[in-house]
């Protein structure tokens with residue numbers, strides 16, 4: 001698959017091709033700028049490459065946006081599952097854009113693009129299908145996202161989104177599957193129109209690939225699809241249907257994902273995964289899961305924090321059970337047993353495609369063994385409640401005897417010990433009588449062949465008794481009998497004997513082939529062997545295949561149970577990892593509330609910083625903003641906004657992200673690093689924080705800041721959490737604080753104000769014109785610092801050397817109040833900036849703080865400078881009044897002397 005396409009498609013190219021499709025509905029597929037027309041057979045090789053498709057690994061997402069409705073479906077060829085939206089998503093109008101804070105927002109900064117971006121990031125598709133008529137802004141957005149993950153973007157004509165018939169004929173088993181399918185079809189005219197179109201498009205795309213592969217053997221070998229009826233095509237790739245759940249998920253914009261360090265940054269993936277003693281991302285923190293499928297699931301969980309309290313609390317209840325002291329020993333065993341559980345989807349795909357190897361069967365056995373062991377451990381856990389969670393599901397729904405029976409069959413059939421030694425799949429004796437007999441013959445073949453060789457030698461000895469004695473003496477070495485699979489049994493005679501054989505009458509041997517040393521014959525004796533034993537090796541292989549096939553069928557009959565258990569085990573593996581981290585790092589179970597705009601965290605810690613800072617200082621946060629539904633929340637002395645001020649490097653950003661992470665962790669269903677936490681469930685975490693990614697962007701930093709800020713404000717609801725770090729830093733000293741201040745004041749006036757934590761080191765913010773200390777709805781925190789007694793700001797007038805022993809200690813403690821100094825200069829000094837520069841900066845800073853005119857100050861001369869100035873003025877005057885015309889006869893030596901005196 002060519003991943004470079006996307007990046008190489010030029011806008012002009014695309015536009016041209018997009019037009020082609022728009023004009024020509026007969027175009028089948030336009031793939032990143034390349035239009036493929038029905039009947040085209042040029043560039044077959046190119047097309048083969050273009051369409052190369054892995055039926056076991058591809059993840060296809062189809063997206064459409066029509067008449068303000070968003071539809072999406074995803075087909076994962078690995079798990080053979082189709083996920084669809086339960087209804088088309090309609091743009092959310094309940095955001096706070098209603099108050100006139102934002103006039104014009106970037107068109108892509110809306111719920112749809114945010115959702116699209118998140119889905120693409122979460123699903124990590126290999127192919128993305130969109131209709132050609134997609135509006136430019138969303139198309140460009142999808143294209144950018146696809147480029148980022150090297151996903152192939154394919155444009156399809158609109159009629160591909162209208163072919164629903166394959167879906168109608170889809171024969172799926174399973175209650176849930178049927179309900180979803182029926183819902184999808186019966187609501188096709190109302191709530192699922194766009195989504196259904198995306199499913200249709202996925203099926204059309206699949207059909208096109210399958211047809212192309214049928215006609216192109218070299219493209220996909222062992223293609224399971226090939227040769228099957230079109231009707232059954234879809235049943236081969238879709239085993240179950242589920243919903244894409246966007247209703248109960250918390251939304252994080254990309255900036256938030258990156259600012260909170262949810263995943264390792266791209267350039268670090270695979271390397272430097274861990275700092276020496278700490279973790280750089282939440283994914284790494286929890287990635288104690290080692291099973292492939294569990295890793296995929298963890299990623300999906302991290303992309304999808306939940307908003308449904310019941311669902312979240314189910315996860316808490318499992319962690320609670322696992323960490324219950326009474327379960328300590330079992331929990332410890334579970335952490336060991338659950339690791340490296342093979343992926344059932346993977347081995348089932350291999351079994352289905354007939355590509356099973358020793359490795360595949362080892363995985364089957366491994367999965368069953370682990371499955372049984374974990375079942376036993378889970379069954380002996382002391383459960384804290386009767387409500388259903390995955391522990392109950394494992395205990396009550398998994399059929400242990402079926403697993404045991406499966407494992408028994410696998411172990412009865414496959415001789416893993418011998419297989420490991422010989423590195424070939426070996427079937428146990430006693431499984432199949434015919435196989436055993438054949439093997440028995442095969443094992444005795446050497447003896448049988450030796451017999452035939454001897455008889456042939458005897459025969460030749462009689463025939464050749466007249467010939468050379470030396471030859472007859474060595475007949476044992478010159479004549480032999482062998483078995484070659486497929487050719488059967490043969491007599492081999494050295495070519496040295498050929499001249500004698502030629503003259504032998506009545507030798508009715510048939511020559512089969514010859515090599516440089518030997519001639520291979522079929523004689524009466526070996527023909528008898530052919531008759532009696534047949535192609536023994538072939539027979540063994542056939543019986544082995546038969547035995548394995550039967551075993552394979554038995555396992556595949558269990559495929560739904562096995563994959564369902566695989567999903568449960570993966571969930572459990574993640575929760576075991578959550579529990580492990582919670583126990584090791586002393587996390588607590590948070591309290592979630594649904595109706596209160598609250599964030600009450602006692603002694604919270606930063607989940608990542610605390611892993612590599614030995615003396616991390618915990619901090620508390622209290623936002624009590626009344627009920628979400630309370631529009632006049634401010635009147636009740638409630639506060640929804642915290643502004644944190646403080647010196648540079650005093651811990652503001654860490655505090656900000658610490659709070660974001662605590663909310664995030666709570667909503668992915670994990671305990672949180674705090675002494676206590678009460679959280680009103682958050683629907684979106686939006687951030688305006690400078691991140692590594694934003695540093696790569698080429699726009700001006702203030703422009704980026706403003707875009708992010710506008711986006712956050714436009715998407716937020718009263719249930720959201722906005723984190724703002726140093727907004728306005730990129731513009732001048734007046735505009736920055738003014739903008740920051742007016743945004744905060746405006747938000748505080750909003751009836752549907754979200755929870756906001758904003759930090760700044762703009763002490764200029766606090767003046768009558770921008771923001772005062774007492775604005776309803778806003779509370780102030782600052783970072784605490786310890787200033788040593790010797791610390792003394794340099795006064796420009798009494799400037800002396802007494803600041804040498806100055807010192808500030810950052811306590812990293814957040815307290816109520818406002819900090820009106822940034823200590824940026826101190827920070828620069830600590831960082832080793834030249835002393836004279838620091839001193840000058842400090843002078844100017846003090847002037848600004850006192851409100852003095854810097855320009856006027858810089859224009860003033862000191863007394864010493866004034867004396868110098870007057871002296872120089874005298875010299876200039878003397879020089880100008882010096883009449884050089886009178887000096888024409890003066891020697892150059894004297895002239896130099898006179899000038900010297902003049903300038904003195």
Ligand SMILES: Nc1ncnc2c1ncn2[C@@H]1O[C@H](COP(=O)(O)OP(=O)(O)OP(=O)(O)O)[C@@H](O)[C@H]1O
Nearest residue numbers: 615616617647648649650651652653654655761812
């Ligand atoms: N709670 C804490 N406990 C211990 N160390 C901390 C804590 N918070 C921050 N630090 C340390 O202080 C450093 C600076 O913190 P942070 O980046 O949050 O400062 P800041 O006030 O946002 O600075 P700036 O205004 O320059 O962006 C961190 O890298 C960390 O090493």
